[in-house]
Amino acid sequence: MTARAVTEATFEQEVLKNDKAVLVDFWAEWCGPCRAVSPILDQIATEHSEKLDIVKLNVDENPGLAMKYQITAIPAFKVFQAGEVVKTVIGAKPKPALEADLAAYIS
Amino acid sequence: MFTMSWPPEISGCHVIGESTRESALRDIIIIGSGPAGYSAAIYAARAELKPLLIASSVEVGGELMNTTEVENFPGFPEGIMGPDLMAKLQAQAERFGTEVVYDDVVSLELNGPVKRVKLGNGDEHEAATVIYATGSAYRKLGLAEEEVLSGHGLSWCATCDGFFFRQKTIAVVGGGDSAMEEATFLTRFADKVYVIHRRDTLKASKIMQQRAFDNDKIEFIWNAEIAAIHGATAVTGVTLRDTVTGEERGLDLDGLFVAVGNDPRTHLVHGKLDLTPEGTIAVEGRSSRTSVPGVFAAGDVIDPYYRQAITAAGSGAAAALDAEHYLAALGNPAAAEAVLETEFAVVN
Numbered sequence: 001m002t003a004r005a006v007t008e009a010t011f012e013q014e015v016l017k018n019d020k021a022v023l024v025d026f027w028a029e030w031c032g033p034c035r036a037v038s039p040i041l042d043q044i045a046t047e048h049s050e051k052l053d054i055v056k057l058n059v060d061e062n063p064g065l066a067m068k069y070q071i072t073a074i075p076a077f078k079v080f081q082a083g084e085v086v087k088t089v090i091g092a093k094p095k096p097a098l099e100a101d102l103a104a105y106i107s
Numbered sequence: 108m109f110t111m112s113w114p115p116e117i118s119g120c121h122v123i124g125e126s127t128r129e130s131a132l133r134d135i136i137i138i139g140s141g142p143a144g145y146s147a148a149i150y151a152a153r154a155e156l157k158p159l160l161i162a163s164s165v166e167v168g169g170e171l172m173n174t175t176e177v178e179n180f181p182g183f184p185e186g187i188m189g190p191d192l193m194a195k196l197q198a199q200a201e202r203f204g205t206e207v208v209y210d211d212v213v214s215l216e217l218n219g220p221v222k223r224v225k226l227g228n229g230d231e232h233e234a235a236t237v238i239y240a241t242g243s244a245y246r247k248l249g250l251a252e253e254e255v256l257s258g259h260g261l262s263w264c265a266t267c268d269g270f271f272f273r274q275k276t277i278a279v280v281g282g283g284d285s286a287m288e289e290a291t292f293l294t295r296f297a298d299k300v301y302v303i304h305r306r307d308t309l310k311a312s313k314i315m316q317q318r319a320f321d322n323d324k325i326e327f328i329w330n331a332e333i334a335a336i337h338g339a340t341a342v343t344g345v346t347l348r349d350t351v352t353g354e355e356r357g358l359d360l361d362g363l364f365v366a367v368g369n370d371p372r373t374h375l376v377h378g379k380l381d382l383t384p385e386g387t388i389a390v391e392g393r394s395s396r397t398s399v400p401g402v403f404a405a406g407d408v409i410d411p412y413y414r415q416a417i418t419a420a421g422s423g424a425a426a427a428l429d430a431e432h433y434l435a436a437l438g439n440p441a442a443a444e445a446v447l448e449t450e451f452a453v454v455n
Contacts, residue, residue, distance in 0.1 A: 032168065033191075033267060034267075072262075073258040091258060
């Protein structure tokens with residue numbers, strides 16, 4: 001399952017008003033580590049779809065949200081629950097490390 | 108005359124025979140997916156040794172994935188983007204039969220005729236030879252604040268994070284080519300880029316120095332090191348210490364980019380392979396042969412001096428040729444033929 005894209009137009013509905021926990025992957029085309037970690041996120045999305053929703057936000061196309069959430073490094077992953085950021089993970093990591101960081105939301 | 112037999116004797120429950128050799132014991136496993144790893148794979152694959160290349164899970168392509176324009180790799184007169192160069196090297200390796208696995212090595216058994224490589228997903232692979240080409244990792248400043256502020260204004264990757272510092276004041280620490288490249292690149296976004304260097308001369312190549320000197324947005328701070336990074340949740344500035352007088356002063360910053368060098372990535376082979384005083388893997392003379400027979404090393408992990416994409420690529424090719432010779436001496440038919448072809452080419 002490929003994580004779906006969200007934009008400034010759909011962010012409120014897809015992320016802030018989502019009943020489930022949502023991980024937002026802040027990424028960009030020109031970011032090598034973002035592209036490297038993308039398939040790992042897709043795997044986690046598939047394996048934990050009942051617990052955690054995973055979406056991607058392109059920071060080039062949605063600079064307002066990148067600024068609002070004070071993104072200064074990508075890839076950055078922010079987990080939202082009931083509209084609030086509850087967890088931030090920065091940087092591409094191997095799957096087991098990322099799963100460990102997200103343990104509270106996927107297990 | 109060959110005194111050892113092919114395939115090498117395997118201890119334990121393995122059955123040695125044509126059928127299991129095909130599936131279980133490989134000729135070559137290459138660890139690393141930078142210019143050294145892929146070049147070794149191109150050579151080994153063309154020698155029909157069907158290499159398995161462990162590319163890592165999130166650092167596929169190595170350091171060049173975090174660069175922009177590569178202007179000094181021969182064959183690309185117009186320059187090429189780092190990630191595009193790595194995609195081409197991978198495609199060339201795969202074209203001749205290299206199998207690429209996207210996972211991380213968690214442990215290695217290198218002694219004995221059969222080398223075992225264990226991956227993060229639990230898979231274990233066995234081969235008669237290993238080419239170790241894991242490159243190097245960014246060096247940290249060694250300050251306590253680094254962990255907390257990493258990703259919050261403190262960065263090791265200008266091409267990844269520079270975008271977020273539009274119209275900001277930032278600094279690059281370092282005096283080598285990568286520091287100059289980062290500083291020059293960051294002027295696309297930032298209003299002001301300081302280069303903080305602990306000496307009064309640069310290690311960077313002349314062309315990279317000149318580009319930085321010519322850039323109005325770049326200001327050099329000589330003979331200075333970072334004594335502390337300020338900021339509770341994001342970088343707000345640094346304390347600079349003069350390396351000559353010891354005097355300290357503050358500098359307000361929105362971001363700090365660290366480019367103070369790299370350390371060879373050897374943690375998986377500590378106690379298994381001999382290292383040099385510089386911390387690189389020790390190799391015999393100009394070869395890629397490590398202290399353990401059948402284990403070869405290539406690229407930045409053996410090179411404390413040059414550390415270029417092209418020198419790493421050359422080193423990878425040498426490692427594949429050394430591995431071929433080793434396999435040929437064991438009686439491996441494909442390797443023996445490849446070695447004969449190389450020697451024939453040299454004689455004629």
